[in-house]
Amino acid sequence: MVIVLDYLAQGLNFSYTFVRPPDGTWGTKLKDGFWTGMMGQVYRKEVDIGLGPFAIGLLRVEAVDFSWPLYIEPVRVLAGRGLPEVDPWGFLFPLAPLVWVAILMVLLLLPAFLLILAACLSHHTLKPDYMFTEMFVLTQVLLQQSVRVQKEWWWWQRVVVGMWMLVTVVLTKSYAGNLMSLLAVRYIPEPYQTLRDVLDDPNVIMIFQKNSIICEAINAAESGVMKEVRDSQTDNRVEFLTVNQYVSEHVLNNEVKSGRKVIIEVDTITNIIKGQEFSKTGSCDYYSSREAILPRSVGMIGHKDSPIVPSLSRGKQELTEANLYHCTEDTKTAPYTAPEKANITDRTKVLWETRTNVINRRNGILESWHKELSPEFDEDDTITSSSSIGNVFPNGGHQHPPMNSKSRMT
Structure with a gap:
């Protein structure tokens, strides 16, 4: 966000000073109506804008004005990975639960189907254990055991058993391949996905x-x-x-x-x-976690009816439409300092070329801002911005200037 503020300062021709909230929080409304954190600083007009980015909420919209949103950010669960282990139920993982249910249903329904065909088409008297005998034959096929074709089998019995053999070949080959893959990699539990x-x-x-x-x-x-x-x-x-x-x-x-x-x-x-x-x-x-909790649009904030917010919104709209913000944001999710044993690949060249393209596109947008938006601010205008997370992550992340630092962009 500091990079975004630098771009806006160059395009709109203003300087800024950082002020941190005493409690180091984003801020929320207490029961007595008092706003804490950065929200409170902006609401009481102790600062001109809140850098954030702040998630848009009903209570916040009533207290401050939001600029053009930069992106939509969800909340997720961050947890520690478990140790690699062997799951005793791992033999069930190669096939999905619905597949196991389908196999069980076929083993129950297919003998009943054969019993109905035998009752309708066969002239022989059926044995009491006919259905269980057919179920045993189908189970033998599934377990790849030898099955002896009886001479008294009718053609439709042979067709049904033959089709079941083709299905079981596909199932067993798929099961064996997936099971081998699962046995080659130990299971690392990640239980909190929602x-x-x-x-x-x-x-x-x-x-x-x-x-x-x-x-x-x-x-x-x-x-x-x-x-x-x-x-x-x-x-x-x-x-x-x-x-x-x-x-x-x-x-x-x-x-x-x-x-x-x-x-x-x-x-x-x-x-x-x-x-x-x-x-x-x-x-x-x-x-x-895989679940995205409470995804919300985020942006800067300013006083209610402040003329600063529309100007910042137009500049941020240019940034997002040119995809400049997302290009700089993508680099932040990468490791901040590479480990000593990491291999250097062509990705370094790709990242450098990407950064060069971002800078060139940024300079073009800044030049258009100077022509279109600079009259809205005088050369010596100073904006006070509230930020709270700076210097928490020493190797990267939100690297805000020290408290009360002041810089002028012309």
């Missing part, structure tokens, strides 16, 4: 960022999963921490990796944590 999975485990503690948009959703929920999260606070299963607190080595290494706690946070921060883990160790012991 917020429901976390709630169903009574032994895990959930960590949320203090005064964030998801806290507002939890407090406002009247039913559903979020209400269950709020109710679980009575069992001491929920903790609200600042970013500085939960990215500490004690929490990440001792609590999250061990599986005692999970962090429920936006994609940007979870990707930074995983990237830094890979930079330090050469591997990543964390994983993110």
